[in-house]
Amino acid sequence: MAKAAKANAIVGQSGGPTGVINASLVGVIEEVKKHSQIGDLYGAVHAVSGIVKDQFINLKKVSAKTLELVAASPSSALGSSRDKPDEAYCANILEVFKKRNVRFFYYIGGNDSANTCYIINTIAQKSGYDLHAWHVPKTVDNDLLVTDHCPGFGTAAKFVACALMGDDLDNRALPGVKIDVIMGRNAGFLTAAAALGKRKDDDGPHLVYLPERPVSMDKFLADVNAVYTKLGRCVIAVSEGICDTDGVIWTKKIVSSSEKDAHGNVQLSGTGALADFLAGQVKNSLKIKRVRADTFGYLQRSFAGLQSPVDVKEARLCGRQAVKYSVTLQSGSVAMKRLKGAKYAIELFATELSSVAEKTKSLPNEYINSEGNGVTDAFVKYAFPLTGGLPKTEYLGNYPRV
Amino acid sequence: MAKAAKANAIVGQSGGPTGVINASLVGVIEEVKKHSQIGDLYGAVHAVSGIVKDQFINLKKVSAKTLELVAASPSSALGSSRDKPDEAYCANILEVFKKRNVRFFYYIGGNDSANTCYIINTIAQKSGYDLHAWHVPKTVDNDLLVTDHCPGFGTAAKFVACALMGDDLDNRALPGVKIDVIMGRNAGFLTAAAALGKRKDDDGPHLVYLPERPVSMDKFLADVNAVYTKLGRCVIAVSEGICDTDGVIWTKKIVSSSEKDAHGNVQLSGTGALADFLAGQVKNSLKIKRVRADTFGYLQRSFAGLQSPVDVKEARLCGRQAVKYSVTLQSGSVAMKRLKGAKYAIELFATELSSVAEKTKSLPNEYINSEGNGVTDAFVKYAFPLTGGLPKTEYLGNYPRV
Numbered sequence: 001m002a003k004a005a006k007a008n009a010i011v012g013q014s015g016g017p018t019g020v021i022n023a024s025l026v027g028v029i030e031e032v033k034k035h036s037q038i039g040d041l042y043g044a045v046h047a048v049s050g051i052v053k054d055q056f057i058n059l060k061k062v063s064a065k066t067l068e069l070v071a072a073s074p075s076s077a078l079g080s081s082r083d084k085p086d087e088a089y090c091a092n093i094l095e096v097f098k099k100r101n102v103r104f105f106y107y108i109g110g111n112d113s114a115n116t117c118y119i120i121n122t123i124a125q126k127s128g129y130d131l132h133a134w135h136v137p138k139t140v141d142n143d144l145l146v147t148d149h150c151p152g153f154g155t156a157a158k159f160v161a162c163a164l165m166g167d168d169l170d171n172r173a174l175p176g177v178k179i180d181v182i183m184g185r186n187a188g189f190l191t192a193a194a195a196l197g198k199r200k201d202d203d204g205p206h207l208v209y210l211p212e213r214p215v216s217m218d219k220f221l222a223d224v225n226a227v228y229t230k231l232g233r234c235v236i237a238v239s240e241g242i243c244d245t246d247g248v249i250w251t252k253k254i255v256s257s258s259e260k261d262a263h264g265n266v267q268l269s270g271t272g273a274l275a276d277f278l279a280g281q282v283k284n285s286l287k288i289k290r291v292r293a294d295t296f297g298y299l300q301r302s303f304a305g306l307q308s309p310v311d312v313k314e315a316r317l318c319g320r321q322a323v324k325y326s327v328t329l330q331s332g333s334v335a336m337k338r339l340k341g342a343k344y345a346i347e348l349f350a351t352e353l354s355s356v357a358e359k360t361k362s363l364p365n366e367y368i369n370s371e372g373n374g375v376t377d378a379f380v381k382y383a384f385p386l387t388g389g390l391p392k393t394e395y396l397g398n399y400p401r402v
Numbered sequence: 403m404a405k406a407a408k409a410n411a412i413v414g415q416s417g418g419p420t421g422v423i424n425a426s427l428v429g430v431i432e433e434v435k436k437h438s439q440i441g442d443l444y445g446a447v448h449a450v451s452g453i454v455k456d457q458f459i460n461l462k463k464v465s466a467k468t469l470e471l472v473a474a475s476p477s478s479a480l481g482s483s484r485d486k487p488d489e490a491y492c493a494n495i496l497e498v499f500k501k502r503n504v505r506f507f508y509y510i511g512g513n514d515s516a517n518t519c520y521i522i523n524t525i526a527q528k529s530g531y532d533l534h535a536w537h538v539p540k541t542v543d544n545d546l547l548v549t550d551h552c553p554g555f556g557t558a559a560k561f562v563a564c565a566l567m568g569d570d571l572d573n574r575a576l577p578g579v580k581i582d583v584i585m586g587r588n589a590g591f592l593t594a595a596a597a598l599g600k601r602k603d604d605d606g607p608h609l610v611y612l613p614e615r616p617v618s619m620d621k622f623l624a625d626v627n628a629v630y631t632k633l634g635r636c637v638i639a640v641s642e643g644i645c646d647t648d649g650v651i652w653t654k655k656i657v658s659s660s661e662k663d664a665h666g667n668v669q670l671s672g673t674g675a676l677a678d679f680l681a682g683q684v685k686n687s688l689k690i691k692r693v694r695a696d697t698f699g700y701l702q703r704s705f706a707g708l709q710s711p712v713d714v715k716e717a718r719l720c721g722r723q724a725v726k727y728s729v730t731l732q733s734g735s736v737a738m739k740r741l742k743g744a745k746y747a748i749e750l751f752a753t754e755l756s757s758v759a760e761k762t763k764s765l766p767n768e769y770i771n772s773e774g775n776g777v778t779d780a781f782v783k784y785a786f787p788l789t790g791g792l793p794k795t796e797y798l799g800n801y802p803r804v
Contacts, residue, residue, distance in 0.1 A: 017575045045799055046575075057801040069796035075571030077798040082576065166704035169477030173419045173448075174484065178700070197706070272674010272697055295674055297696030298580070302568035304599070305793030306708070391707030394471035396479040397447055399459040 006037060007103030010051065011059065012044035013076035014109035014116070018152030019307050020315035021138045024108045025078065026071040027319020028136070029059050035327050038104055047081035048116060052092045071316065074302045084112055090119045094129065106322050108136040111144055114333050115357035121331045134322040135333035135353055138315070140301045142189035143360040146351045147335035151318055154311030154386030156183070156300050157193035161390055163296060165197035168204035168235050172395055175233035176290025177224060177282050180205070181275045183300050185241035188212050188363040190300065192375045193383055194237035197390050204235025211241035212363050213372035221285050223373050228288060240274060250274055308388040314346065321348045344385035408439060409505030412453065413461065414446035415478035416511030416518070420554030421709050422717035423540045426510045427480065428473040429721020430538070431461050437729050440506055449483035450518060454494045473718065476704045486514055492521040496531065508724050510538040513546055516735050517759035523733045536724040537735035537755055540717070542703045544591035545762040548753045549737035553720055556713030556788030558702050559595035563792050565698060567599035570606035570637050574797055577635035578692025579626060579684050582607070583677045585702050587643035590614050590765040592702065594777045595785055596639035599792050606637025613643035614765050615774035623687050625775050630690060642676060652676055710790040716748065723750045746787035
């Protein structure tokens with residue numbers, strides 16, 4: 001790259017929003033201002049779809065006060081896109097880069113976004129266009145490779161943990177079976193986070209079902225029955241990606257059974273279908289009267305005002321670091337390494353785009369109990385610090401009777 | 403009552419838990435300690451069902467530190483009950499009172515709990531037993547008569563408002579139609595609270611459907627279409643108690659259509675059914691591709707760590723006040739009056755048990771817009787202070803293009 005010449009930068013936010021993807025955006029913006037070799041910073045409106053339509057806003061003109069509000073807000077402040085650009089799409093992107101003299105590209109997203117970065121970077125290199133393409137990690141699923149964890153996960157994990165803490169207390173007050181369906185079709189990190197608020201032996205969730213551990217309906221019902229018999233209640237966290245032992249996910253089974261329905265009830269493929277299906281199974285097979293089920297849905301990624309302070313700080317650091325790397329290094333993805341020691345701490349490092357692109361990580365075996373229906377202490381040790389702490393709660397029902 | 407003799411007290415928590423019903427409990431406990439005419443304070447484990455089973459804990463023995471944790475915790479720390487005691491049931495309760503020399507009874511709950519208080523009080527008076535029976539209001543539905551609002555509503559309203567603020571930002575990032583189904587089968591206060599975070603003209607929720615305003619499917623779809631055509635997106639808050647123009651609630655219609663289903667799919671009567679049904683209608687009739695729906699469920703009443711500071715303070719005050727009243731007055735329910743003036747303030751007063759028992763309040767007409775699909779500024783002025791404030795958020799997609 002011609003170091004002397006000033007060039008412009010583009011930043012975009014891609015895929016499903018998170019609670020802290022805006023903190024990464026603000027990290028990019030504030031760091032860009034420190035580097036004189038970067039001229040304008042264009043924010044791509046709705047990610048790659050905005051780039052090819054040449055729709056940008058001037059991020060250097062946004063006030064510091066507004067930026068702080070943005071950093072504290074969930075969702076993607078620039079707008080997002082579900083487009084998965086192929087080579088032809090990326091070639092169009094590169095044309096826009098050339099037209100606007102863009103030599104720095106920051107893309108905040110998951111493994112698809114890393115792949116977009118990778119394709120654009122490859123095309124740019126082939127055509128001899130000097131481009132610095134950097135990926136900033138984000139995902140509530142925590143499923144990116146290389147990095148210890150992903151910005152966005154800690155905040156979503158905090159939401160899920162607080163939800164289960166409250167739900168468990170609710171279930172103590174009015175006992176029965178409660179089923180909560182949690183996001184994460186392929187990776188069980190977020191569902192596992194349901195257990196992060198457990199403190200006492202009989203705290204829920206008492207059962208946690210992850211996409212990494214297929215379970216038969218018989219085993220599921222036997223598990224629920226065992227807990228209910230012992231405690232008189234049972235709180236269950238289930239991943240939306242829970243599979244039967246034949247490897248077919250339960251939601252798919254429910255949908256295909258509904259296809260035979262002459263009434264055209266589209267509801268069965270809807271968001272509440274898995275929760276209601278499992279609740280129906282428990283009610284009918286175990287003859288338990290009080291069975292309730294909730295599906296947490298978008299709240300997990302978009303709830304306002306509940307960021308993990310650790311997560312928001314790291315997300316911002318990752319955004320800043322991408323810019324720092326970009327002024328000396330050609331391309332890569334920002335990743336986090338956890339430092340050894342009693343106190344939680346991380347350091348950032350750069351990894352190849354290809355090591356993150358299009359790949360996903362599952363919940364490691366050592367985080368899942370031997371029964372396949374709960375998490376281990378090792379998981380809690382790994383994930384708890386990312387929430388930035390959880391509220392303390394108490395109940396009285398277990399006090400001695402007088 | 404024989405003022406000289408020391409008598410004991412019982413406190414219980416009834417019905418669906420809320421985010422601050424424990425604050426009311428702690429208010430009762432701390433105030434009881436100040437009155438020498440009250441001896442032991444028994445906490446009824448699982449409300450009336452614990453009373454008739456003689457299951458109590460000694461609340462004077464719980465440490466101040468534990469009480470502060472309890473006050474900050476959602477759900478009912480003593481356990482709750484859905485029992486609706488009749489005269490025979492209440493006669494059994496009175497026997498336990500006599501056995502334990504209980505002359506003070508504090509019952510925290512909704513209109514059913516006020517009725518329980520009323521029945522017990524009536525029986526006690528008839529039999530010449532000196533009892534001071536006091537009801538402490540709680541409900542997320544905000545549907546009690548006489549009082550300006552109910553402890554529990556502000557915290558639930560805060561949850562719903564934060565949820566919609568985040569969901570609206572999510573919908574800006576990835577536009578489409580989003581439907582959120584909110585608690586409150588008969589009263590629309592909590593669904594109306596979905597609008598409390600709106601600041602800009604195009605902020606969602608763009609449509610709010612309340613149980614007080616029946617709506618036909620045609621009108622619903624026309625409303626959604628109009629917003630979607632104008633903004634390219636639409637966020638909708640729907641009460642679980644939404645009715646068709648014939649007065650039949652939509653969930654009932656969905657259930658009865660599912661009864662014809664030969665596959666025995668119990669899911670249609672489940673928690674997600676209304677959300678999925680409405681999403682299916684929008685998708686099929688309006689040919690809109692991206693339609694999503696969530697049902698907030700128990701999170702609205704039980705989420706940990708998200709109390710409204712105003713609500714928790716008032717709930718505690720109501721608990722204290724019930725005890726203060728009880729040492730001089732015979733029976734009643736604690737109520738709140740809003741004081742006139744620029745700054746939000748309330749004062750407490752006592753009302754008859756019979757004025758609260760078994761009755762419910764609907765969302766007043768002046769809080770609903772003329773179209774029947776949104777709330778008025780008067781509602782926001784009424785309800786916003788009860789949340790104790792909402793997070794500030796920002797997005798950038800509306801900045802000028804460059």
